[in-house]
Amino acid sequence: MSGLAITPTSGSPDARVRRGRRRSSGFGAPEFVAAVVVLFLLGCALAPQLFATASPTAVDPRAAFSPPSLSHWFGTDESGRDVWSRVVHGAGTSLLIGVAATAIGLLLGAVLATIAAVGGRIADFAVGRVLEVLFAFPGLLLALLVIVIAGPGPVTATIAVGLSTAPGYARLIRGQLLQVRSSDFVEAARVLGHGPARILFRHILPNAVAPLFVLATLGIGQAVVWASALSYLGLGAQPPAPEWGAMLAAARTYLATAWWLTAFPGLMIVATALSTTVLGRGLQRRSREDGR
Template sequence: MPWRRAGRSGRDNRRIGPGVAISALVVALVCLAAIWPGLLARADPNAVEPVDALLGPSGAHWFGTDQLGRDVYSRVVHGARVSLFIGVGATGIALFLGCLVGMLAATCGRLVDEILMRITDVLMSFPGLLLSLLVVAVLGPSSTNAAIAIGLSGAPGFARLVRAEALVIRQAGYVRTAVTFGAGRARVHLRHVLPNAFAPLLVLALLSVGAAIIAGSSLSFLGLGPRVPTAEWGSMLAQGKDFLTISWAMAVFPGLAITVTVIAINIVGRDLQRRSEGRHPSGTF
């Protein structure tokens, strides 16, 4: 019967698969490590102990030590703050600039739309990492500049999505009714169009955090991220690659931190995307 099918569909939409639950737990742990790293790792991530250099994983050092005797586990935990700062900061910058440019293109007439969209097309023609490298080369290496660079390279994608959503939503009946009753263009777009375009934006933003973490780690791997001795996953991976034959843990654990975090964020983001589009979440993930 229809009501039974509807009830079953509602239960399916509320159901969270084990893969999504585990991924959400991983994301929560990474956020906890970024906010309160001392809760998960007591050791000083920058404490140098030359006599303990290049030790393998043990009860005293769960992930081993690096070439200076620093505890790799503590550095991985503390590195979550910088990596997540770059990922979330870059996504926030891209979201803000994308909303601004997209709304201007949708509301300020054909000429402005054409100019802004052609600029967006030019920026999107560059590979994101190449554009980020260019911006960091101008601003200088740091975690803040890395977030700015990655945010600028990601803004065109948000701008196109905001513009497309705004053009569709402003044709809706309630928007036309508001215009009929005398609501101004700016009021209509700020009060009706932009809030209703935010659902797909937030899903894209969550998915973009993972991509931004990878981009930030790539910049740090190339020496364009935060300065040493700041713990950051990409820079730790760059240091560890030189000691793979002596101490594999130096590179493996920071690499796993990047991989697991990005996969978990993407799984949670894809699940939210399916739910926002009204599709049934996967039974497994």
């Protein structure tokens, strides 16, 4: 009897814990749906003509304010333009702004974090004080200040959103760099006589880059929301450009009579932010489990 192994039954706590670990180790249904939405948005951005054949700027006054139907899936706006085509073509503009702003924020944050992490106490103190000043301003308010100084426009809005997200990225990347710098393989490289530049570019930065992809996935949705908000305020893309925030701004006058003009661009903004966030959280959870 003493040599027999006791196997946990399917209803035992150990078995339930193992099943939970197996389920958490992979992507579930939310992540799968989010990935499908992201792929659809990328398809709309790269090849909008495959999803919408009508021109997003073609005007047809006779079809103005047509509700959603088989001929116009998302209805038409005040000028008779097909809302479905405008929403599809707007994916390219909105995602381009979101990706570019995220890249700017990550790049600037990585530079500040690298200076703070490997530049010594004085550099770390100086960068820390700059970040504290920037954190005193809400992100969207900081973007508005940049636009007030540089002037409105989609390029300015992209730069403004990127600059406003840089402090958050800098703090996260700095912590990652400090963790990698104190690891055993970096200490071994120092013992072997490798110079500071070689250690930084060959050992520290490559091992700290992996979490940046997760940060980028999480940040794109936020950047799209902020860029749409700036366009809604008239500080980003301008009508009649097929951009989701600009479409919301142009349609707010007709909110009571043509609900579809604001509903569908708003749903696209929500779907983009939600899908990228869910996908980024899934990647973040997966990376943490892989690191255990």
